[in-house]
Amino acid sequence: MKEVLKVVDLKKSYGKNEVLKGVSFSINENEIKVIIGPSGGGKSTLLYCINFLTKPNSGKIFLDGVELTSPNVDLPKMREKIGFVFQHFNLFMHLDAYNNVLMGLVRVKKMKLNEAKEIAENSLNLVGIDKKLWNLYPAQLSGGQQQRVAIARAIAMDPRIILFDEPTSALDVELIGEVLKAIKNLALKGMTMLLVTHEIEFAKDIANEIMFLDNGVIIDKGTPEEMILNPKNERIKKFLGIITKEKENV
Ligand SMILES: Nc1ncnc2c1ncn2[C@@H]1O[C@H](COP(=O)(O)OP(=O)(O)O)[C@@H](O)[C@H]1O
Numbered sequence: 436m437k438e439v440l441k442v443v444d445l446k447k448s449y450g451k452n453e454v455l456k457g458v459s460f461s462i463n464e465n466e467i468k469v470i471i472g473p474s475g476g477g478k479s480t481l482l483y484c485i486n487f488l489t490k491p492n493s494g495k496i497f498l499d500g501v502e503l504t505s506p507n508v509d510l511p512k513m514r515e516k517i518g519f520v521f522q523h524f525n526l527f528m529h530l531d532a533y534n535n536v537l538m539g540l541v542r543v544k545k546m547k548l549n550e551a552k553e554i555a556e557n558s559l560n561l562v563g564i565d566k567k568l569w570n571l572y573p574a575q576l577s578g579g580q581q582q583r584v585a586i587a588r589a590i591a592m593d594p595r596i597i598l599f600d601e602p603t604s605a606l607d608v609e610l611i612g613e614v615l616k617a618i619k620n621l622a623l624k625g626m627t628m629l630l631v632t633h634e635i636e637f638a639k640d641i642a643n644e645i646m647f648l649d650n651g652v653i654i655d656k657g658t659p660e661e662m663i664l665n666p667k668n669e670r671i672k673k674f675l676g677i678i679t680k681e682k683e684n685v
């Protein structure tokens with residue numbers, strides 16, 4: 436098994452607030468790991484640190500064995516290999532769906548237009564964005580469509596791993612399924628993924644391993660069976676109880 440991502444003793448503070456208190460884990464090629472845990476526990480901060488959207492205070496991050504936290508690394512080049520899907524889509528509002536996906540290929544990867552177009556079209560097809568939507572702007576698309584364009588944008592860049600930060604939590608309930616289906620399609624294609632989500636059933640279905648991050652520490656990790664069906668940890672039991680109750684109230 437080839438190791439794609441390795442995080443070692445990662446720490447991050449905002450002022451006196453120690454948000455990540457030494458987080459370590461690794462992900463092999465084709466693996467899907469899911470992070471769950473309470474709000475404010477540091478899940479987004481962890482993903483942001485891995486992609487250097489925020490700078491960790493200490494610890495090491497490796498991608499394909501290359502240390503990203505080393506001062507000698509070509510960080511912009513390495514960051515191209517990490518896809519990121521945000522909770523609030525973060526599409527370029529002034530570009531249509533098609534050009535949102537095309538942009539990185541032409542501007543960042545410096546691809547020839549013909550080659551870039553083919554990849555953009557394949558990526559949009561993969562997430563089920565119909566051709567008649569390609570020339571619409573983000574404001575003209577539903578949240579579910581916008582998020583699928585964001586996923587197409589990430590996969591078009593041919594990343595080694597995609598990080599997802601609660602990709603469905605900004606969506607109306609009836610739009611969640613189409614986004615989860617797109618993510619599931621990537622899973623079937625063998626994409627390596629690290630996913631923060633509150634969709635516990637989906638996590639159970641898709642994850643090789645589930646990690647519970649609480650107060651800046653991974654307090655437990657294991658298979659979906661261990662973590663969801665038979666949680667031993669009282670903190671996790673309570674958390675899952677809360678999530679289930681929220682669902683019942685919808
Ligand atoms: N840019 C920031 N500046 C200051 N504090 C932050 C910033 N981002 C996150 N935090 C703090 O870090 C903690 C963890 O936040 P976050 O990583 O967003 O948690 P989660 O994604 O698990 O809800 C919270 O206490 C939050 O207020």
Ligand SMILES: [Mg+2]
Binds near residue numbers: 479480600
């Ligand atoms: Mg978050």
